[in-house]
Amino acid sequence: MTELDKSGAADEILVGGDAREGRPRRRRVRADARGRAPLPLLLPALVGLAFLLLPLIALLVRAPWRSLPDQLTSPEVWQALQLSLVCATAATAVSLVLGVPLAWLLARTDFPGRGFVRALVTLPLVLPPVVGGVALLLALGRNGVVGQWLDSAFGITLPFTTAGVVVAEAFVAMPFLVISVEGTLRAADPRYEEAATTLGASRFTAFRRVTLPLIAPGIAAGSVLAWARALGEFGATITFAGNFPGRTQTMPLAVYLALQNDPAAAIALSLVLLAVSIAVLAGLRDRWMTAS
Amino acid sequence: MTDIDDATGSLPTTDAAAAGLDAHLVVNRGAFHLDVALAAAPGDVVALLGPNGAGKTTALRALAGLTPFTGGHLRLDGVALDRTPPESRPVGVVFQDYLLFPHLSALDNIAFGPRCQGAPKAEARAQAAEWLDRMGLADHAGAKPRRLSGGQAQRVALARALATHPRLLLLDEPLAALDARTRLDVRAQLRRHLADFEAVAVLVTHDPLDAMVLADRLVVIEHGRVVQEGTPSDIARHPRTDYIAQLVGLNLYKGLAEGHTVQLDSGPAITTTEDLAGPAFVAFPPGAVTLHRDRPTGSSARNLWHCEVTGLETHGDQIRADLTGELPLAADLTTVAAAELDLHPGATVWATVKAAQTHAYPA
């Protein structure tokens, strides 16, 4: 019975898709090409979607809608939100500047131990973020391997600073960008770079003027992943940069601490973070769609 | 000559005697060995002709600097370029699938080279516009490559390569990506552009027609080596390998000549009009072969062989019969003749060729 019900539901979805009128032609064609989704794919897909959305829906259901306006008008919330957006964007920028060349190196050059280096790059993905934070302290802290030198030579200390937040977020988020860009680079035809060099472009010019535009979609996707990861980053941030409102307290930190004694406030803060990230990501997506 | 100076920029000036291309390309890559010598004067169009895997593209890439040399040398207008990176070589390349940058308009694709050579943006674009105009594509300046037809894209690719004022223009299968109808037009246009080009052009193709129409000289490569080179008519008349004979549509045999007879290395002798001695080739076109159901009597043909039909295929408005037997050969005959002879695979026939229609030349 359930199977019958489900397939009925599937029909509805498809009919609904076909019945959409006045859509741009390209979309119609694409939808037609997709055809009927087979049940062994459709079922797990729908379960997967529900699995991803359910916690978010629960968050909405349990949100303290009545007290929400009060929660959100507090300046601390906006301070944390602003800091979150600034730091996540800065961390993404850092990841771009360092990560795209790294991805190029991994995808386009051959050196001994490249596979190993590639594995190392993904390490922050598997490292528990708190451990990452401790590692950052040991490396870049006031007493760290590199940090003590930074301190004595330049008077720079990163822990407990906004720059420290950016460092922690970039550490955790950059692998997403590198992996994504490297994949796109591998898929891109390296002969375009060759064509550029025969036209007099140095390898760097070829990269900048040909490869970079070609892999722009991959870079955009990687940036979004990195940005989203940085925005939600908690463990490495609080461990490395600490928690001080206006300076290092990003939204996830505010949410976590609110959770200690005021779960309702925590839910409200989470909703803000959620809404803002959805707005930003949806906005970006539309821009690419029209651009491509 | 101002063009040369523009293109080569800082490269040292050279004596006029050394103008043109002087290359000996040696590339070893695993089991594949390429060893090809090429020389051409400014204005020459040389075609590298050869079957797939012969090493034509490798040779081209080595000329462009995209594949490193294992040995040999490369001099262009007297300047050694062996160790020069591709971006510093005065070499332009038209790639097989053009490789137009998909994110740039036709105009910007062409302006790319001049920009890289240091031209200001406006000037580079003005030059590019001029090239587009010359190619008859002024209306398509703003079009992205994916909106161009195959022929248009080919012309943009050619303009892009020429816009850097190369001293060596390389074309990799310039017409292979086109359908038959476009090909005819583009071939004619390309021929005009190549005729106007004052430096050396080397094109790679596996199509004998392209090679013969476009090139002044053919270099045939098989298994990484030059097997024959010469003018198109020379090569068409005197093929020296089965591959070339097949390309130009001749039956080709090798043997030992003694007077008007060439005794083939394996098989019968062929009577020719030429008077030769020593190793020789004999060639005749399939159209020169006459087939008979029964052994002809009183025929003036001295060359008479008993053969078996192994295959038949239409060849234009004719039938091409592949024969084995005393002498393996290809014969062309009309459809009517084929029907009268009741030709079918397995049928036995007599084949005759008049001595006057054969052509013998020293091997």
Add this chain to the structure above:
Amino acid sequence: MEESDGLFRKKPEGVDPVMTRSARRTRRTLQVAGAGAAALLALSACSSSDNSSAKPDSSASTGSSKKLSGTVTVFAAASLKESFTTLGREFEKAHPGTKVTFNFGGSDTLAASITGGAPADVFAAASPKTMAIVTDGNAVGTPTTFVRNQLEIATLPGNPDKISSLKDLTKSGLKVVLCDKTVPCGAAAQKALDASKLKLTPVSYEQDVKSALTKVELKEADAAVVYKTDVKSAGDKVEGVEFPESAEAVNDYPITLLKDAPNAEAAKAFIALVQSPEGQKVLTAAGFLKP
């Protein structure tokens, strides 16, 4: 419920939370705690009595009078990890056939899992406030305060900044970390600061006491306001400085038998051990104060 709440109302802000990352320090503290536990081979028959209605059956703790068996599951605040592990081992030795399993974690988290139905016999919380979460509507008796924890200043080894009072922490140029006000140690520190009318701007409000301590251990911060037990467990990586204002913010640790305890008899015996002089010896060796 009013009654049990009333018991704790005197210190509603309570102490300490969650210490999830204390494992690293376990070994050091075990050495300290182990010394205290050495004398604990014979268990006394009676625990010191107090007025709690949750007072464990005194006979339960005597191995001879009643045969105890099975597993006792104890949910305890992370700060109790070292001392309770020692006590658990002693308990198993005194009552062959029993096994004590622990679930250490942040008191809030533990309270949430108990109310969520996790099978547990005993709950020892770091603050009356979190204990109330469990006992509200789930009463089994009145929780008893078995130890207290007091604040201390943790400084770098050798106290290079010469910190001797809470006021010294307000010196400019000093990097001080506090716990966030939302967690008990932060609330307690704030209370002490308020009581002495001091205004202190730390570089960070840490999410829990162990994080605050870690910052000093790694020399990223010059000082932190943490618990005595934490300073003790950090060994020679930090130096403790007592300050009188800490008396204003002492934190009570309550312990209770849970309503649906699968092994109530053994659980009572364990609670009795914790409250016994021997148990208290282990706990005070770890830096806790007697109730």
